[in-house]
Structure formats: structure tokens, C-alpha cells
Amino acid sequence: MIKRKQFAALDQFRLVAAVLVVCIHTSPLTSLSPLGDFWLTRVLARVAVPFFLMVSGYFLGKRDWKPMGGFLKKILLIYLGAVVLYLPLNWYNGGMPLARWPRALLVDGTFYHLWYFPAVILGVLVARQLWRLGPGWGLAIAGLLYLIGLGGDSYYGLVSQIPALKQMYDGIFALCSYTRNGLFFAPLFLLLGAVGVQIKSLKLSGLGFVASLGLMTAEGLWLHSLDVQRHDSMYLMLPVCMVFLFSLLRGCNRGRNRQAADLSLLVYLLHPWCIVLVRGGARLLGMEELFIENSLGHFAAVLVVSFCGAWLLSLLRPHPRNNRDRAWREIDLEALAHNTWQIREALAPECDLMAVVKAEAYGHGAVPVARRLRKEGVKAFAVASLEEGITLRRHGILGEILVLGYTAPHEARQLRRWHLTQAVVDAAHGEALAAQGVRLKVHLALDTGMHRLGISAEDHRAIARMYRLPRLKVTGTFSHLCVSDSLDKADQAYTRAQLELFQETLSWMEAHSCPPGETHIQASYGIWNLPPQSCTWARPGIALYGVGSDSSPTQRKLNLHPVLSLRARVASVRELEPGQGAGYGLAFRTDTPRRLATVTIGYADGLPRSLPQQGGQVLIRGCRCPMVGRICMDQLLVDVTQVPQASAGDVVTLIGRDGPGEIRAEEVAAQCGTITNELLSRLGGRLALVLSH
Numbered sequence: 252m253i254k255r256k257q258f259a260a261l262d263q264f265r266l267v268a269a270v271l272v273v274c275i276h277t278s279p280l281t282s283l284s285p286l287g288d289f290w291l292t293r294v295l296a297r298v299a300v301p302f303f304l305m306v307s308g309y310f311l312g313k314r315d316w317k318p319m320g321g322f323l324k325k326i327l328l329i330y331l332g333a334v335v336l337y338l339p340l341n342w343y344n345g346g347m348p349l350a351r352w353p354r355a356l357l358v359d360g361t362f363y364h365l366w367y368f369p370a371v372i373l374g375v376l377v378a379r380q381l382w383r384l385g386p387g388w389g390l391a392i393a394g395l396l397y398l399i400g401l402g403g404d405s406y407y408g409l410v411s412q413i414p415a416l417k418q419m420y421d422g423i424f425a426l427c428s429y430t431r432n433g434l435f436f437a438p439l440f441l442l443l444g445a446v447g448v449q450i451k452s453l454k455l456s457g458l459g460f461v462a463s464l465g466l467m468t469a470e471g472l473w474l475h476s477l478d479v480q481r482h483d484s485m486y487l488m489l490p491v492c493m494v495f496l497f498s499l500l501r502g503c504n505r506g507r508n509r510q511a512a513d514l515s516l517l518v519y520l521l522h523p524w525c526i527v528l529v530r531g532g533a534r535l536l537g538m539e540e541l542f543i544e545n546s547l548g549h550f551a552a553v554l555v556v557s558f559c560g561a562w563l564l565s566l567l568r569p570h571p572r573n574n575r576d577r578a579w580r581e582i583d584l585e586a587l588a589h590n591t592w593q594i595r596e597a598l599a600p601e602c603d604l605m606a607v608v609k610a611e612a613y614g615h616g617a618v619p620v621a622r623r624l625r626k627e628g629v630k631a632f633a634v635a636s637l638e639e640g641i642t643l644r645r646h647g648i649l650g651e652i653l654v655l656g657y658t659a660p661h662e663a664r665q666l667r668r669w670h671l672t673q674a675v676v677d678a679a680h681g682e683a684l685a686a687q688g689v690r691l692k693v694h695l696a697l698d699t700g701m702h703r704l705g706i707s708a709e710d711h712r713a714i715a716r717m718y719r720l721p722r723l724k725v726t727g728t729f730s731h732l733c734v735s736d737s738l739d740k741a742d743q744a745y746t747r748a749q750l751e752l753f754q755e756t757l758s759w760m761e762a763h764s765c766p767p768g769e770t771h772i773q774a775s776y777g778i779w780n781l782p783p784q785s786c787t788w789a790r791p792g793i794a795l796y797g798v799g800s801d802s803s804p805t806q807r808k809l810n811l812h813p814v815l816s817l818r819a820r821v822a823s824v825r826e827l828e829p830g831q832g833a834g835y836g837l838a839f840r841t842d843t844p845r846r847l848a849t850v851t852i853g854y855a856d857g858l859p860r861s862l863p864q865q866g867g868q869v870l871i872r873g874c875r876c877p878m879v880g881r882i883c884m885d886q887l888l889v890d891v892t893q894v895p896q897a898s899a900g901d902v903v904t905l906i907g908r909d910g911p912g913e914i915r916a917e918e919v920a921a922q923c924g925t926i927t928n929e930l931l932s933r934l935g936g937r938l939a940l941v942l943s944h
């Protein structure tokens with residue numbers, strides 16, 4: 252498997268930023284050149300924290316601030332952990348009077364580097380409010396706050412010559428030690444990240460960064476020479492510098508690198524402890540000269556100890572077992588997110604996604620899929636059964652969940668308890684549900700021609716009756732198209748008739764005090780083959796997973812990426828002599844010498860047993876190899892005569908990419924005479940699920 256060339260610039264720069272923060276707290280160049288050290292630690296390194304803030308703003312803004320609650324919770328937990336971690340050093344430093352603690356906890360941080368956490372928390376809350384005013388106003392106000400902060404930071408000596416301003420800052424400093432905090436400092440960078448300004452040309456971003464860093468250097472040296480800095484975290488040029496730097500990094504950013512992100516956070520958290528350890532250790536060993544007095548030696552030792560500590564701690568984290576040993580589904584959640592946004596763009600502006608995650612999200616794992624979709628701002632889900640709805644709720648999935656299929660009326664209490672919305676599959680179902688004495692939210696299914704589920708759209712009396720049933724609250728009305736996947740003239744006419752009947756029925760309902768509520772009719776092929784419909788929701792399933800049901804052409808093209816890859820391993824390779832056979836029934840026979848690989852996946856994993864006979868193939872080391880013989884319950888055989896290097900342990904790709912090769916789900920489904928919906932949703936729970944974010 253050849254990995255796509257990836258450079259997760261944003262996550263990898265976090266490591267650089269962490270090193271810069273260590274610089275700030277160890278002043279590596281003091282022994283060589285105090286001015287050089289000033290530039291490194293008080294000018295250049297000042298990009299580190301704004302960078303962390305911008306990354307947070309960028310990820311929150313990209314998701315419309317929806318993950319804010321979870322983000323704040325995480326930061327709060329890390330902060331509390333760090334406060335405890337540094338209690339011994341607080342105590343060692345002589346302790347803090349009790350009265351100082353509230354302010355330390357809420358604003359200044361309880362140890363010198365911990366100010367960052369309260370600043371992020373307050374900053375995110377402030378930035379979120381400012382964002383509501385629109386990015387323009389939000390940035391303007393955050394900019395103003397930054398200017399006020401600047402006056403209490405690098406420019407204090409100049410600004411405080413004006414008595415009124417000095418009074419104002421005295422007031423501010425009675426409440427917090429620095430203006431570099433969650434009110435004056437963090438909101439601007441969070442919002443700059445959220446806006447995600449991107450200059451198209453990388454060269455321009457790079458030049459802009461160098462130029463603005465030059466100007467910031469001049470600004471810093473000038474202020475330094477005037478000796479007016481109360482603190483040195485904020486410069487006029489810093490936001491400008493950051494816009495260019497962030498644009499540059501975003502321009503090269505592909506994917507994510509969790510390890511770099513985790514490591515940088517741990518280094519940030521641990522390095523003050525490491526400073527103490529290095530100093531203590533150096534004294535103990537009598538190596539003060541090398542590791543304390545020599546600033547570079549000191550810095551290097553702290554850096555090495557910090558990174559080793561962070562690395563060791565990251566090993567302690569519970570790592571999921573490597574479940575790529577036998578057979579697994581690889582779920583590319585980035586591709587899922589990409590598809591979500593591609594589909595949204597194809598919908599009418601007032602219409603959003605109701606993601607269909609029935610049948611374990613078509614074999615992709617309903618819970619991880621729904622979790623990721625929530626992060627992308629998806630607010631509604633559709634499942635096939637009560638059980639599926641409950642599973643999502645048990646795993647904390649919020650938002651609307653509609654049960655599309657029949658639920659026995661006596662389960663009404665369960666529907667209510669888990670806040671699920673039930674589809675009314677016909678008038679009798681609606682009446683039976685209402686008779687349970689439980690208030691229920693329902694969507695009316697209208698039969699507009701599929702003749703599967705729903706109240707006949709022409710049966711106005713039955714529809715009206717549903718609105719008179721006690722305790723049944725109709726919050727939506729929907730229908731399903733049965734030939735929208737076909738571009739055949741007659742089928743297209745049938746689909747048009749279904750749409751018209753749906754619209755007419757909705758109009759009738761509105762005119763007769765039967766408010767239809769949320770409306771939806773397009774599934775994946777309704778999106779691919781129809782113009783945008785002005786409904787509340789569209790209900791795609793297979794399109795979200797990045798493939799078509801088959802390879803037939805569609806009216807519109809969406810740029811979707813397949814989400815699932817199916818992989819297994821070579822268990823064993825053996826040579827067959829001419830005249831030998833292999834597998835059950837010796838169904839594979841050969842007259843020539845062959846090399847056979849036994850692969851660790853079988854029909855109990857959901858593979859159709861007929862696949863080898865229909866031309867089924869796999870990828871090994873990027874090459875296509877044919878399946879041979881009969882598929883067993885847990886194994887299958889592949890002819891690897893063409894790939895002499897094939898050996899035990901090799902990854903075998905049944906669906907997905909491997910180097911230059913790709914086997915698409917549509918291809919496999921077509922070989923078995925079915926559609927990808929069936930093929931994927933049958934992939935069994937015995938297959939491990941490997942998520943890539």
C-alpha cells in the first residue's frame with residue numbers, strides 16, 4: 252500500500268510552535284548574544300501561541316462552531332489536570348495565597364505557562380459571540396480589543412504616559428496580570444483562524460510572512476531600545492504576520508497528523524517541569540556549567556527531556572489494538588466529511604442533509620459515521636429500525652433521528668424515551684401508534700407511486716385523519732422515489748409524476764390545516780438526477796459513502812470520494828504443480844505451475860460466495876490478482892503467479908486503492924449482479940473497523 256503524499260502542515264507546525272515555546276522559557280541564545288535571544292524568544296517565538304489559537308479557530312469555524320462544547324470540555328479537563336500536575340511546583344515556589352487562586356485559575360493560570368488554557372476558554376466564548384455579529388464586525392471588535400491589549404503589553408511605557416490611559420490600565424491590571432489573555436489577545440487570533448483567510452499563491456504568503464516578520468523585528472527592536480515594554484507578547488505586526496504564516500501553512504496542509512498534535516500539547520504541558528528536572532539533575536551531577544550556565548546546553552537538555560517525556564506519556568495512552576491483522580474495513584472519515592459538503596453544495600440553499608445511516612451506515616459503522624457527521628454540522632439522521640435509533644442515542648448522537656421502517660405500535664414508549672421520530676407507514680399504523688397513549692413525533696410517509704410504505708398521497712381523508720389523532724404530532728412529511736436512478740424517458744416521467752403528486756399533496760395539506768412540517772423526498776439518486784428540490788431535507792445514503800449504487804450515468808456529477816476500503820492479509824503462499832487442484836470441490840484446477848495465496852477473509856465476512864466465478868479480483872502489492880476456487884467461510888484463494896514477491900502478511904485489498912491499482916465497490920457489486928448498497932451493507936460485524944480521521 253503506497254501512502255498518498257501527505258504533509259499535515261498545520262499539525263506538524265504545532266511541533267515547531269512547541270519548540271518555540273520552550274525557547275521562550277529557556278532563552279537558548281543568552282550566552283551567545285542577548286539581542287539575538289531577544290529576537291528569537293521575544294519576537295519570532297511570539298508566533299507560537301497565536302498559531303495554536305488560529306488552528307483552534309480554524310477547526311471550530313470550519314464546522315460553524317458546532318464542536319465548541321466538546322472543545323471547551325476537553326480544554327477544561329486538560330487545564331484541570333495541568334493545575335494538579337503543577338501543584339508541587341506552586342508549593343515549592345512558596346505557595347500562593349488562597350485569595351490569589353480564583354484569579355489565577357480564571358485568568359492568569361496557576362503556573363506561568365498555564366495562562367494559555369483560561370485564555371482559550373474565555374477567548375472561544377468571546378470569539379463565538381463576536382462571530383454572531385458577522386466575520387467583519389467580529390474581527391473589527393476583536394481587533395479593537397487587541398489594540399487595547401497592545402497598550403498594556405509592548406507599548407505600555409508609551410501609552411501609560413497619558414494619565415487617563417494609565418488609569419484605565421491600572422484598573423485592568425487590578426484584575427489580571429497581563430493583557431495577553433482571553434479577552435484582549437485570544438479572540439482576534441481565534442477569529443482570524445475561523446475566517447481562514449487564504450492567499451492563493453504560496454509564494455505570496457511566504458514573502459508576506461518574511462516581510463511582516465521583518466517589520467515585526469523592527470518594531471520589537473525599537474520598543475526594546477526605548478525600554479517601554481511591560482510585557483512582550485503582542486506587537487502591531489503580529490496579527491499580520493500570523494495571517495501570512497497561517498495562509499502559507501494551510502496552503503501546504505493535507506490531512507491530519509494526530510501524533511504531532513498530541514506530542515506538541517504534551518511538550519507544552521510538561522516543559523516547565525522538565526526545566527526543574529534538568530536544573531535539579533545538573534546540580535546533582537555537578538554539571539551546572541553545561542546544563543544551566545550554558546544557555547544552549549540548557550535549552551537542548553530541556554527540549555530532549557520534554558520530548559522524551561511527551562513521547563513516553565503518549566505511549567501510555569491506551570492505543571487501540573492493531574486490528575489490521577485479519578480482515579478489516581478502513582473508513583476514511585475525511586472522505587465522508589468531503590462528501591457531506593459536496594452533497595450539500597448540490598442541494599437547494601434551504602435544504603440540508605438528513606444522513607441515512609441505516610444498516611450500520613451501509614457497513615461503515617453507524618456510530619463513528621454519525622459522530623463525524625455531527626461534527627460536520629449534520630442535524631438529522633435516518634435509520635431503518637427502532638433498535639438502530641436507540642444504538643445511536645446510547646452513543647450520544649443528538650439531533651433528529653427518524654425511523655424510516657415499521658415499528659410495532661407497542662414500542663411507542665421506547666420511541667418516546669429515546670426521542671426518536673417515527674415514520675407512519677400507513678393509516679392503520681398511525682392509528683395504532685396513537686392508541687398507545689404516548690405523545691409521539693411522527694413523519695407521514697406518503698406513497699406517491701412506489702407502493703411500499705406510506706399513506707396513499709391521494710387519500711386526503713386518511714392524511715387529515717392523522718392530524719386529528721390524539722398525541723400524534725406530525726412534524727414532517729416525506730415520500731420515496733422508486734425509479735429516480737434511471738435516465739430512461741418513461742422512468743423520468745414517472746419520477747416527475749411522483750414529485751408533482753408530492754408537491755400537490757403538500758399544497759393540499761397546507762390549505763387544509765394539515766401542516767406538513769419538515770419535507771423530504773430526494774435520496775441519493777434524487778440528488779444526482781433531479782434539480783435541487785426546495786424541501787427541508789434530502790435523504791442520501793449511498794452517495795454519502797462516496798459511491799454509486801452501480802456505474803450507470805447520472806444527470807449531475809458530484810465529486811465524491813469512496814469512504815470504505817476492504818482489506819485482508821495473505822496468510823500463506825504455496826506452489827501448485829500442473830494437474831493439482833485447490834479448495835473445496837477442487838474447484839480450481841491447473842495445468843501449469845501456479846502460486847496460490849490464501850487470504851484471510853471469507854463469506855462469513857459478507858463477501859458473495861460467487862465472486863471468484865464472476866471474475867472477482869484483489870490487489871496485492873498494487874497488482875490485480877484473480878480469485879480462484881470457491882470462497883470458504885473464512886478464507887479465499889488468489890492466484891499470485893504474476894506477483895512473485897507476494898508473501899505471507901501482505902495486505903490484500905478487495906475494495907479500495909493500493910498504489911496504482913483501484914477496485915471500486917461498483918465493480919465488485921456488478922460482478923455479483925447486485926448494487927453497492929447490498930454489497931457494503933452485508934459486510935459483516937466480524938470485520939474490524941479501522942477509522943482514519
Ligand SMILES: *Cc1c(COP(=O)(O)O)cnc(C)c1O
Pocket residue numbers: 607609655731773774775776790791792793794928
Ligand atoms: C435507504 C433509504 C434512503 C437512502 O437511499 P440511497 O439510495 O442509499 O440514498 C432514503 N430514503 C429511504 C426511505 C430509504 O429507505
